[in-house]
Amino acid sequence: MYSVQTVTSKNTNILFFLIIIMLFSSVSMIAANTAFMVTNEIYRGVSVGDIHVGGLSVDQAQQKINTVFKERTEKGPVIIAKYKEQQWTISAQDIDLVIQADDLAECAFKVGRTGNIINRLQERYLAIHQGYSLPITVQYNRDKLQSILATIAKSINQEPKNARLKPINHVKIEVVPEVIGRKVDLPQTLVEVTSNLNTKLAFTFLIAVEEIMPPVIARDLEHIDGLIASYTTQFDSWDYNRTQNVLLASKSIDGALVRVGEVFSFNNIVGLRLAKFGYKEAPAYIDGMLVPDWGGGVCQVSSTLYNAVLLADLSIEERTPHYRPPGYVPIGQDATVADNLLDFKFKNTLAQNIYIISEVFGNQLVVNIYGKRMEDPPEIYVVSADRRVLEPTTLIKQDPSLDIGKEIVEVEGQKGFIVSTYRIKKVEGKVIKQEFLASDEFRPIDKVVRIGTKAPPQEPKK
Structure with a gap:
């Protein structure tokens, strides 16, 4: 019983002291806030950005803000943009930067004086004990700022470039390293600048730049040490449209890296043969007829590549003969090949990556394949066998518009062929492998002759 009374008495005393402390604190806070209420100055601890204006009148604060703004913007640049060792400066005049000192001074004076009593007390407490900073509100020409940042980005931006092989002669090659691309993140850069402008009158920031690795780097080419296969075809360089198509397709496959186990697709690499990509109309076989078609001549590039691939001992995945x-x-x-219809594909079945160089010299198209050379590579030949000639049929058409006995050849016939193709591998003159590639049939084109059936006019009877 005695113990319970003692504990209760202690709790009562603690509660009494807490009430006294709260009363004194409340009186002190009320007294302090009463003192704040009678002052015509901005409460101490209030600043505009990093410009301290506490204890100043509105006019004094406005004058100080204007003075600091002038000092910081006239002596040097307000913005310094940096990227690695480079830097660019932007002055207040470049972006028409101005500050509304009168509005900022008024806003500073209103701290602790507006809103409900809780908000006012909270703002006054923060101003005294922690400081209360208002954001700097400046005005500037956003279009000019964006234009300047875009110009800076243009000087930084750089397209990535693949590492490439550069033949020095028929034996030696050189690896030209890749170029890492750069792209400025303009939206992020603009956010960085505008957020700084709301807190500082002069600042330095790092430009946000993304680095872009190219698909082919020097490491991909480090095991390639020489030429392993080459094939050359010729074309009529006077045929401008066809030559243009050959050049474009050749350029598309030039510099192609085919990794170990990867399947190369001619159509995927070259893309659609359309006028908007520079391709011209040139003769091409469509349904057995030689007619103008967009990209005519591109098949010479795919066929030249096909033969180089055969000599490099790579696996053929898809191939179609011409009509x-x-x-x-x-x-x-x-x-x-044909857009979205016929493709030429092969697979790199070698132990190392291969690299294609396709070039045009005058009227010659040369496709070279580089890779890891073997000490004693087999000799590879592509041969035709079982060749048969298919003779055309002659079709006779009677033509009543022609006189009897007259003949006109409407379609010149062409012979057809059936041929089988093999890839032969020899070591020291001995055949070690004979690989069947395909059996192609080129149908003959029938000869068409029109024969006249028109009777001669009868002479009048005398």
């Missing part, structure tokens, strides 16, 4: 055998490669050694 008629072209004249730039031996019969049975062509590979036709």
Whole structure:
């Protein structure tokens, strides 16, 4: 019983002291705030950005803000943008930067004087004990700022470039390292600048730049030490449109890296053969007829590549012969392509990456394949066998508009062929492998002759 009374008495005393402390604190706070209420100065601890205006009148604060703004903006740049060792400066005049000192001074004076009693007390407490900073509100020409940042970005931006092989001669090659791309994040840079302008009158910031690695880097080429296969075809350089198409397609596959186990797609690499990409109309076989078509001549590039791939001992994944055998490669050694329809594909089945260099010299198209050379590589030949000629049929058409006995050849017939193609590998003159590639049939084109059936006019009877 005695113990309980003692504990209760102690709790009562503690509560009494707490009430006294709260009363004194309240009286002190009320007294302090009463003193604040009678002053015509900005409460101490209030600042505009990093400009302290506490204890000043509105006019004094306005004058100080204007003075500091002038000092900081006239002596040097207000913005310094940096990227690595480079830097660019932007002055207040460049972006028409001005400050509304009168508005800021008024806002500073209103701290602790507006809102409900709780808000006013809270702002006054923060101003005294922690400081109360208002953001600097400046006005500037946003279009000019964006234009300046865009100009800076243009000087930094750089397209990535693949590492590439540079042949020095028929034996030696050189690896030209990749170029890492750069792209300024303009939206992020603008956010960085505007957020700083709301807190500082002069500042330095780092430009946000993304680095872009190219698809092919020097490490991808480090095991390639020489030429492993080459094939050359010729074309009529006087045919401007066809030459232009050959040049474009050749340029598309030039510098292509095919990694170990990767399948190369001619259509994916070259893209659509359309006028907007620079391709011209040139003769091409469509349904057996030689007619003008966009990208005519591109098949010479795919066929030249096909033969180089065969000599490099790579695996053929997809290949289609022409409707008629072209004249730039031996019969049975062509590979036709067509947008979204026919593709030429091969797979790198070697132990190292390979690299394609395709170039045009005058009227010659040369496709070279570089890779890791073997000490004693096999000799590789592509040969045709089982070749058969298919004779055309002659079709006779009677033509009543022609006189009897007259003949006109409407379509010149062409012979057809059936041919099988093999890849032969030899070591020290001995065949170690004979690989069947394809059996192609080029159908003959029938000869069409029109024969007249028109009877001669009868002479009048005398």
